Amino acid sequence: MGLIKxxxxxxxxxxxxxxxxxxxxxxxxxxxxxxxxAIAKHFEEQYRKPSNSKPEDKP
Structure with a gap:
């Protein structure tokens, strides 16, 4: 009955x-x-946390 309704x-x-x-x-x-x-993208870019993934210097 639910499908028909x-x-x-x-x-x-x-x-x-x-x-x-x-x-x-x-x-x-x-x-x-x-x-x-566009507004949502602007807010995301403005309030995004900075990423902590920096390339490490390995020999």
Missing amino acids: STFHFAGGALVGIYVAQNYNVPQVTGLVNTGL
């Missing part, structure tokens, strides 16, 4: 999403995602 909800959501995307002015999400990834 979840499949029905997924298909219904997909159909509603298609209808809304075709009939309303929905903004593109790719620009928002790219901006979020």
Whole structure:
């Protein structure tokens, strides 16, 4: 019963999403995602711990 119910909800959501995307002015999400990834990368580079793996001088 759970598989049929979840499949029905997924298909219904997909159909509603298609209808809304075709009939309303929905903004593109790719620009928002790219901006979020750039900000996350900036924070990671800024707050990353310095690595302690220095090459050792061995004879």
